[in-house]
Amino acid sequence: MQELLKPEELERYDRQIKLFGIDGQLKLKNSRVLVVGLGGLGSPASIYLTAAGVGKLVIVDKEKVELSNLNRQILYTAKDLGKPKALVAFEKLKELNPNVEVVPVQKDADEELIESLIREVDLVVDGLDNWKTRFIVNKACVKFRKPFIHGGVQGLYGQVLIIVPGKTPCLSCILPREPAEERPGLPVLGPTPGLIAMIQVTEAIKLLTGYGAPALNKLIVYDGYNMKFHEISVTRNPQCPTCGWIEE
DSSP states (O other): OGGGSOHHHHHHTHHHHHHHHHHHHHHHHTOEEEEEOOSTTHHHHHHHHHHHTOSEEEEEOOOBOOGGGTTTOTTOOGGGTTSBHHHHHHHHHHHHOTTSEEEEEOSOOOHHHHHHHHTTOSEEEEOOSOHHHHHHHHHHHHHTTOOEEEEEEEBTEEEEEEEOBTTBOOHHHHOSSOOOOOOSSOOBOTHHHHHHHHHHHHHHHHHHHOOSOOOBTEEEEEETTTTEEEEEEOOOOTTOTTTTTOOO
16 A cells, blocks of 8 residues: 555655554545634644645634734734635645645635535544534534544633544533633633644544544543643433434
8 A cells, every 4th residue: 555655755754654554644645634713723733634644634714814813823923914814824734735635715614614514524623712613513523423523722721522423422412501602812821722732633643543542531621720631531411412313
């Protein structure tokens, strides 16, 4: 199967091929990943997914780059102010790795768009900053049986939940009621979403390649203020209106 990777790719991905082999790298090359939101989470997540060599990366964000983004949204610089995030990200990700097909979507992530995109990918990464859209994504991932890697941050705190429909709880199992939205401009230390995004990408690569043990059935909570990680065991709710219909 080695011939399916170009010599340039074999050299580019050498360090990770030493971990999960050429077969693992081919699985990444043949994978399609959707990142919804290109802010503090989606920005670094997109960079590392592109660097890892996923075959197709679909990136969704309707917003433009603002000055207050630059403390944590590391895809952008001051020269990008006022430009559409999806288009800026597209240019920079293609420059990072021309082998990856990057598809920018500069549209509102409503239910119709989300369903149409999730239907065509293998895995979804949460780069969002609002619960309404997260629950739309969660519902669509359950509907189409696609893994969804949730991440959320505030201040020096973050959380990650790996959702594999039929095997793990979905977001609605953990949060039966949609949390109240935080006011715009919630406080966050720049490295916090970066750290959470790296956990998300690590779990995405593990799921896509089959290498390692994904963090299933646990909520990972990061406390940067005290520099601690906590794991909270979680289980499916058989009465969950979103995923309760799926048989394991």
